[in-house]
Amino acid sequence: MKHSIVLFTSDLRLHDNPVLRAACDEAERVVPLFVLDDDIRAAGFDVPNRRAFLADCLADLDSELRARGGRLVLRQGHVTEQVRSVAAEVDAPRVHIAAGVSWYADRREESLRAALAADGRELCVHDAVVTAVPPGAVTPQGRDHFAVFTPYFRRWAAETPRRTARAPRVVRVPDGVRSAKPPARSAIPGVSTGLALGGERNGRRRFHSWLREGIDDYAERHDDLGADATSRLSPHLHFGTLSATELVERARGRGGAGAEAFVRQLAWRDFHHQVLAARPEAARRDYRGHGDRWRHDEREATAWREGRTGYPLIDAAMRQLRHEGWMHNRARLLVASFLTKTLYLDWRLGARHFLDWLVDGDIANNQLNWQWAAGTGTDTRPNRVLNPLTQARRFDPDGAYVRRWVPELAQLSGRSAHSPWKLAARDRAQLDYPEPIVELASGLGRFRTARGLD
Template identity: 50%
Template sequence: MSERTAIVLLTRDLRVHDHPALASACSAFDRVVPLYVLDPALAGLSANRSRFLNQGLAELRESLRKRGGDLVVRRGDPVAETIRLARRVDAEGIGLSADVSRYAQERERRLRAECARHRMFLRLFPGVTIVEPGGLKPAGGDHYKVFSPYHRAWQGARRRDELAAPRRVRLPEGVDPGRLPAPPKGDSPDAVPGGESVARHRLKKWLPTLGRYDDIHDDLAGDETSRLSPYLRFGCLSPLAVANRAGDRAGPFVRQLCWRDFYHQVTGAFPEISTKAYRRGAREDWRYDTQALDAWTEGRTGMPVVDAGMRQLRAEGWMHNRARLITAGYLTRHLGLDWRAGRKVFARWLLDGDVPNNSGNWQWVAGTGNDPRPHRGFNPVRQAERYDPDGAYVRRWVPELAAVEGKAVHQPWRLRDEVRRKLDYPPPLEVPGTDPVWLR
């Protein structure tokens, strides 16, 4: 009896623990080829994510080798390279974790057509989210458009069982595993490293703070959030495993995982989420001001909490979630600039910059997305005084203001003239036709 072979095409699932596609293939087939294809079309989008990705691939290779297998790496078009290798090893079919972006949906469509042409099967598996994007639907609709009813349905949804890592992975003989790329330097000097073991260690170390999450997650200076988002974005951690470790006592934290699932199901139904307004009839009378956009990007707007957030982004490839809301609200609601420009900046720098969450949150803040209150305001000074009350976060990232004590650091334009002139810090950006209350 001949041995049966399958390929597992890896994408945003760089782990061996709780990997449904990999576990299923190792259970049902004699030989399994874990494959990652480096697509030149995605190269250069983010040096930070490229570094994180390559670190994750290197660790995944080591994990697979410990189990007798290997990570096979190819370069080129993912569909063409997968089919070429499948024919080379006489694979019966291909397993793939289902995903929702326009890129992922097009890859799946093309791969399904090629599999049919070559008499192979393509099977999709869960694993990128906790609840599958198409698993919950409201009456009379194809997806939930508002978070609260989705959250209620999500809480009652039956979850799949968490899966152990396969004990053994066996490659077909003669398969060249290919060479891993060297991780690029990246743009952010303080970015965290990628990889499943780093992710699992970070989760284990952070879990004891979980009971305080509702009190600490908005504290800008305290910086006690989990910082697991990059590892979830690349699948170094299973989101189901994270939810299971958190357990029922972690309502506010698990609610954030639900938000992640929510935007995945929105993107599955609306793959244009990065380029088109989700909310029909949304006003999009944006200004286009290159100098203002550059000042915002570089953290020199003259609004300290905004500049602090943008500088953290550039240094770490990550930004506190509250700071993301403040910086995005400032760009769209005060400067009046197009949310797409801000999305692109975040997409370049963020380690966790995936399509559903980055684009979905930008549209929420801009009033073009899933927010049922699309005209809500964002006062950056009020936000700063509430979530960074003594100014420690601002002083950490805007050292020009380190000598300004207390919450006065949030409004340096109100300092005495002789004090303000000594600061190497710009005045707030002026926007024609506006007179924000916080600048008065």
């Protein structure tokens, strides 16, 4: 075959990319194509932090391709129209793409397949590119997906993963294929000040450092908010600058309790993808409803978004989100529980705010983690409520995380400096820090009544 096309989506890498590998193996020349999708922008998912990280990823991908004799071809518009146009320009009989799980990914695949078939061309969809185990590869008897993580994990862990694919040494691109100007991070307004850098090279450097210095202690320290001992690889997994399959393989090769705990978190990611693939409506509707009649209180919702709830650990997490476009996983659970169960506000409100800020904002993981916290998802204990004071004593006992992200509380002295989550009224007044917007006992009682638990 003379020409083939690789349509990059959530797989912006050269290492362990079966989509790119298949195209390079079958054709003399390949068009590495990325489309800046007008439909994603219209749907409100093209937010500053992800746009900036994407700009880094595209620049790095282009640089890596050029080092191998190729280049990235960038187009903007509707995906189907742009792919069809490029395929006609180079007379490529086949287009390769990684399988997705969202409603949008399904519609994109259907549209591409139909349009290309009308032109006498073929769409080749590759599994196990975005996830380590493809959605639907393991299922319980008589059902299309697992609804509980533990039995899913047992089956997932027993699967034989595909072999990792080598990065191509040479990528030859047909002459004369035009490309749009790539976006630049510096030209994007509204980006979080502390947003991490994107791109495959940055992702691989972070992962190699994590293998050397962090993974061995992960089982013991991953919930320690002040230690900041997680991998921080989620943005790279979301954009596909790192391969979940390779991460599982390398972690298992490392061995130990920390590696096992890390692999389990990767399995959680795959679990959510297989739930959404089977139930795409869960991105918008309750996976398991409880007849919730959520409250509407814009004052409380604004205080939560701005990190002014009066609960230091909640406020620290929400301020970290704004500053970094990222949040510690334990903190995500806490702020989600606080919004949905202590304030009893709709999980979709929180999920939307996270998607507005998170660089790793992923429909499967974001929406289904929010549903888990709200008790409308796959949690087998849907009415559990996480107490922010108890959680602070357990996961931020010396207040390091709170002082880092709520600077007014860093001014505390004496006993309060060691436990800023336990503030006296005089401390709040002195530091201009708000009183709690709700008493925990009141919020718990309201939630239990709403769920019919009392």
